[in-house]
Amino acid sequence: MERIILNIPGSRSEVLVGEKWESVANLLPERGVVVITDDNVKRLYGSRFPEFPVFSITPGEESKKLNTIEHLSEKLMEAGLDRDGFILAIGGGVVCDIAGFLGSIYMRGIRFAYISTTLLSQVDASTGGKNGVNAGNAKNILGNFRQPEFVICDPEMLLTLPEEEYLSGLAELIKTGVIGDEKLFEVIENSYEGIIKRDPVLMAFLVSLSVNFKASIVSEDEKETGARRILNFGHTYGHAIEMHESYVHGFAVAAGMEIATRYSRAKGFISDNEMSRIINVLNKYDLVREHDIPAELVGHYIQRDKKKTGGDIYFVFTAGIGRAQCEKIPVGEVISFYRGNKSRH
Amino acid sequence: MERIILNIPGSRSEVLVGEKWESVANLLPERGVVVITDDNVKRLYGSRFPEFPVFSITPGEESKKLNTIEHLSEKLMEAGLDRDGFILAIGGGVVCDIAGFLGSIYMRGIRFAYISTTLLSQVDASTGGKNGVNAGNAKNILGNFRQPEFVICDPEMLLTLPEEEYLSGLAELIKTGVIGDEKLFEVIENSYEGIIKRDPVLMAFLVSLSVNFKASIVSEDEKETGARRILNFGHTYGHAIEMHESYVHGFAVAAGMEIATRYSRAKGFISDNEMSRIINVLNKYDLVREHDIPAELVGHYIQRDKKKTGGDIYFVFTAGIGRAQCEKIPVGEVISFYRGNKSRH
Secondary structure: OOOEEEEEEEEEEEEEOOOHHHHHHHOOOOOOEEEEEHHHHHHHHHHHOOOOHHHHHHHOOHHHHHHHHHHHHHHHOOOOOOOOEEEEEEOHHHHHHHHHHHHHEEEEOOEEEEEEEEEHHHHHHHHHOOOOEOOOOEEEEEOOOOOOEEEEEEEEEEEEHHHHHHHHHHHHHHHHHHHOOOOHHHHHHHHHHHHHOHHHHHHHHHHHHHHHHHHHHHHHHOOOHHHHHHHHHHHHHHHHHHHHHHHOOHHOOOHHHHHHHHHHHHHHOOOEEEEEHHHHHHHOOOOOOOOOHHHHHHHHHHOOOOOOOOOOOEEEEEOOOOOEEEEEEEEHHHHHHHHHHHOOO | EEEEEEEEHHHHEEEEOOOHHHHHHHHHOOOOOOEEEHHHHHHHHHHHOOOOOOEEEEEHHHOOOHHHHHHHHHHHHHOOOOOOOOOEEEOEEEEEEHHHHHHHHEEOOOOOEEEEEEEEHHHHHHOEOOOOEOOOOEEEEEOOOOOOOEEOOOOHHHHHHHHHOOOHHHHHHHHHHHOOOOOHHHHHHHHHHHOOOOOOHHHHHHHHHHHHHHHHHHHOOOOOOOOOHHHHOOOHHHHHHHHHHHHOOHHHHHHHHHHHHHHHOOOOOOOOHHHHHHHHHHHHOOOOOOOOOOOOHHHHHHHOOOOOOOOOEEEOOOOEOOEEEEEEEEEEHHHHHHHHHHHOO
C-alpha cells in the first residue's frame, strides 16, 4: 500500500493506493458517521459496508444537482449529524463530488472522506479537492475546493466496473502520462494485456503514479490559478463534446485529447512521431468516439467552460510526452481548429 | 469613515463604517460585475446603483434556499460571469447570506463584497464571513465561511428601515455590548433619544464599536471552534424561539438573551444588579416578545441547532457586562431552564 500525502495550507489529505477498502473501519470515528453511496455500489458492496446509516443516490450525472444536496442534507439532519459528524462517500466521481460538496457546506463544513470505486475517480476526481454539482447546462458550476481527509483506492474494486466505465478512467490515466509522466505513458503503451484484464498489482502501480503526479500539482496550486490548469488537457474540447454528444466523461476527454494533440502538432509543440504515439494509444484502447459539434455551438459550449477568461481561453497543449504547455488562445482560434479537425473516423 | 481590517489566513476583508454607499463605484472592477439585491432595496436605491446587471430577489427569509442559489447561478451564467467575475450584494442579512454563499461556490469561488443596508447586517451578518441558506427547518444549515472583499456600512441607509427591522438590529448591538464591550452597552443604556431617531453619527460610532469587537473575535477563530462561540449569546434559545414563534431574528435573540441572562444569574455568573441592567435595556427598547415553546419541542429545536455536540451543548452566559463565558451544558438542563423561565410577561 502506498500513502500519498497532499500538503495544502489549512488542510491535509492522504490517498491510500492499494489499500483494502474494508480497512476503512480503522480510519473512522466510532460514532456520527454516515455513508453516502449509489445504488450500484450499494448492491455490489453494501453488505460489507461499515455499520452506519447509508444514504444511496441514483447512479449517474443526473444526480449531480442541488436537489440531491438538499435531499441529503435533510437526511443528515434526520440522522442527527452535527458539526462533529463524518461523511464517508463510497462510489465514483458523482458520489464523491456530491458528498464532498455536501461535506464542505453542511453546517459550513464537516469531516469527510472517500472510498473511490471507479478508475476515473481513483486517478482523478478523488485527488485535489474539487467537488460540486451541475446547474443549467454547466458542469460543476457550483462547488468548492475542499480536501477529503483520506481517499482509499482499492484496485480490486475495479474488477466489478462495467467495461465502459473502466475505459473511461483509462483516458484520464493516459492524460496524466501525456502531460506529466512519460513512464506512466510508456507502461500504458506496453501493458495492453495487463490493463485490459485489470491486473490489480499493475493498476495499483499506475494509479499511484497518477495520484503522485496530481498531488504534486495540486499541492502547488490548489485553486487552479496556475500550474493546475494543465490538468485540463483534452478537457476544453472534451467538455464541449461531452455536453453535445452525451458521451461518458473519459470518452469525451479522449476525443478532446486527440484534437488537442493535433492542435499541439499544428502549433509545432510536438513532432509527428509524438503525435502518432499519443493518438495510437488512444485508439489501441478504442477510446475515441466520433463527434461533430455544429460550428455555431462550439463557441457556446466553450464560453460556458469555467476556464474561459475574457475573449481568450487557457488552452492546454502537450509539449512532448510527459510535458504540458498552457497558452492563452483567442476563443475564435480554438473554435476554428475544432471545425477543421473534428471527427477523423 | 473608519476602516476595520479582518486579517484571516488566506483572505483579507475590510469593513468601511461611515462610508457613503455610492462611493462603492471606486472599489469595483470595470467589468464583470453583477449586483444582487432585493425588491425593497432596489425600489429605494436602485436608481443610484452602479451600472451593472441587477438581479433582485424577493425580500425575506423565504428566499434563503437552494432554489434561489440555483436560479441566481443561471442568471450569472447568462450574464457571462466567469472566474474573474465580481458579485456586489446590496441588502440586509438575507441578501448578503445568499450572495456570499453563491460567490463562495460559483465556479468554486469568485470575488464578492457587500453594501449592508440594515442595522442587523451592519453589526453582525456582514462581518465574519458566515453565509448560507436554510434547508428543511434548519437555518443556515448549508453554507461556507468566506470573507467578502469589503463591506460598506453607511448609517444614512438605516433611515429608510422599517421600525421593526431597525430594532431587530439593535438587539444584536446590545448582545455585543453584553458579551464584549461595556462602553457600547453604556452608550446604548444612555442614548435612547439618539438611537431611536437613528442619528447617523451616533450609529456609525456604535456600529464601529460592534464591528471592531466582532472582527477581533473572528480574526482569532474564523471557523467557530472556540472564541467565536460567544457571539451566539442569546442564540440557542433565540433560534428555537425564532423557529417556533416566527419572530424576526433580533426579537427572538432579545428574548433568548433575556432567558440567557436569567440563566447566568441562576449560575451565579452575574449579580442581580447586572441582570437588571441587561433586562432593563432590552425592555427600554421594547425588544422582548412573549414566547412559549411546549416542553416536548424545545429539545427538538435545540437538537437541530448547529452548536450542539453530542448530549451537551455549548451555552453562552454573560459573566458581567462586557464579558462572556461559554460552558458545555447538558441539553436536558438547557431545556429545563427554558421551561421554568419562558415568557415573563
